[in-house]
Amino acid sequence: MMSDDKEKKRFGIKDIAKLADVSIGTVDRVLNNRKDVSEATRKKVKDIIKENNYQPNLYARSLSVKNNIKISVIIPKTSLQTGYWQLCLDGINKGIQELEPFGIQTEVFLYDQEDVHTFLEVSEKTIKSNFNAVVIAPIFIKETEAFVKKCHRKKLQTIYINSDIPTKSTLGYIGPNLNSTGRLAGNLTSYLVGTNAKILILNIAKGLENYKYLDTKIEGYRTYLNDLDRNFRIEVIDIPYNEYEEVEKELLSNIEKFTPDVLFVTNSRVSVVGRFFHDHQEIKKPYIIGFDFLEANVDYLSKGIVDFLICQRPDKQGYFALNYLYRFFLLKENVTNFKPMPIDIITIENYMFYEN
Template sequence: MAVEQNKKHFGIKDIAKLANVSIATVDRVLNNRKDVSETTRQRVLAIIKEHNYQPNLFARSLSVKNNIHVAVIIPKTSFQTGYWALCLEGINKGKEELQPFGIITTIFLYDQEDVATFRKETEKLLSENFTAVVIAPIFVKETEEFVQVCHQRRMQTIYINSDIPTKSTLGYIGPDLYSTGRLAGNLTSYLVKPKSSILVLNVAKGIENYRYLDTKIEGFKEYLLSYDPSIKIDIVDIPYNEYEEVELELKINIKKYDPDLIFFTNSRVAFLGRFYADHPDLKKPPIIGFDFLSSNVEYLADGIVDFLICQRPDKQGYFALNYLYRFFLKKENFEGYKPMPIDILTKENYLFYEN
């Protein structure tokens, strides 16, 4: 009982006494400030580790309350894809958890098919005072311009879902897009024979804004062509979001290429599932698509879609806010990126999966 009591009351004063330094020095170490010698820093950190000292984050949050205001700017959910709804679920979960610590989160939603809405939302965002911003970049040029302004204002930035050349201060949380493409290539290698014809489909209105899909395709091609150079890979962009328009393009291109396998690069693979359900007279090749959405799972369960590669959009949103909590309140220093797990779902295991 006495031991528990001592642990309970072990604090900054005790650390300072054991390290033979001032309380102010301990505070500087805890807040990762630079005006402490490395020898002193390591001595204080060793004592913190030995005694498993945990800062009182609620007390710390009181000192910064109303000073940490986080913005999140992501695409709004559309009828064609529920991907961003899952991301928003994770963000809202993180938002609720962080509010008691004085971290307030404001969400801005833009239309991923209309760059004007992105500009409008970023203007609204920049008209307020935010400490950090979580960004899902779709419009690369506009995002780069926006991020440069954020950095001029000393706002921390972190990307989710896809990375872009202009680096954020706290990195990127999301799938390793090149690896997801290689994984799709690996799956394909078990499903096709030499000299097979592969059709890669990019389906989305404003496809020019989805250039991150190129990274997936690069990984896919690199893996598959190193496995078997005789395989033929054709890439087709279908710049529509309405099924009737997509259906017409699918009829043309599937007849033209007669694929032995179709790799569908984004979360709208339900379009392809519906197409083959509507045309049972057509020979269906193996289909690989993305994301655990109810519309996609319907065709996975029916055996029309063979594999779904899942990228945990809800975890991306949640982890982004959690990283900001750790950065501002726990004073952890980090940058780079946190890759999401890459999961493979089939008809046999999807019932046991949760995002």
């Protein structure tokens, strides 16, 4: 009934050829949808392929084909204050390492998110060299869209990560759904406090004009909480600085007037807020919710100062993008749409198991 020890010879291109009474060359032409095959034999071969559920040997294919796939990755560079992009880069590097033995060459270009010129420079480099695909984390909307259009003309596959922009890439977008992450933060908040609670939303980022997308998170957060009808008092404060001292000053002056029960930091800069309440133990600590699995954030999570980190796996985004390109070019799969990224909740009791 079972235990078929006979080395099950894989059903391959040769077997198809034998059954169809043609050469393997013809079978290959059918398999790869190339011309120079009559409709009659094409159908015959296709039928046999379907009947026997032929699965190509990916090893053999990748060995045979000259893998000159070159991928360009364009993302912002990590700054001291925002470790976020380092996570993203980590995932990309992991992907590069995995794909390298399979003949895929990847080059990473970092640009300064405070300097459009650097972005234009690296995008020009990508266009000039002959890459097959480019992974982009967009910051400068207009310039990115112009760049992507150029890529399309050069038959260069494009794929966005981290944030989506109107002009569509050829392969799609891999990244978080911002409104949902805001709603999730609202959901957690609803478990933390009762009616009439005071809630403070903090936007901490230098050059806030480039971070319009944060509004989407806030909107998700607010609508979720407002729908609860619990008469929350919600305030929003913008802090357009990166250095701790500046943030500290802003917080001190504001928290006097408005002592929140819950503090929601809309991005990964929650660690500076953590440091604030660590340094100012005289002030009653609210519940704190923030984003992303950065070392500094996890530090204050483990200290019990930050309560929840919502994480959209920035590392997975880059990794998935590369993995998708691998499947697109080598395995010739045609995944139509990406599954949305999971949104993870990290607390003091499960952070040590995160990132696998």
